[in-house]
Amino acid sequence: MEVQVDIGFAQLVKLIKGMPQKQWLKLKKEVEEKSLAEQDREDYKDLLLNGPVFSTEQLESLENTRNAINEWRIK
Template identity: 35%
Template sequence: MEVTVDIRFEQLLATIKKLPAAKIKQLKSALDEGYINAKASEELSDFQNYLLGGPVMDAEQYAQFKENRKHFSTWRQQ
């Protein structure tokens, strides 16, 4: 069984500040850098979602792009 509680950040912070020092230290160690970084890497930002939703080249378009790049490179060197 799972229970979810919707509380604002300010309420959560106020509740944590009321905890005894030992419990705050325990909470802090449970939320170490590794856990926070892993959690942050799971969540995508709006910009990341925007990039992931963008157009993608297929193999034929990529081959044409490489060919064009080769032509532009030789044109610039002349």
């Protein structure tokens, strides 16, 4: 069974501040883990979008090398 409750931000903060220390630490750990996971995803996205790329010359060299290897394998 699932129950959904609309709580304002101020009420949520008040509830969290009233939590026992053990529950507060558990909640804090969960939030930090989610934050780290999101940061890792952003770092990965930045790497993919801004990372190094091959130049046209490097791509041509790679293609020539592959063709040469393929010719050698066929003989």
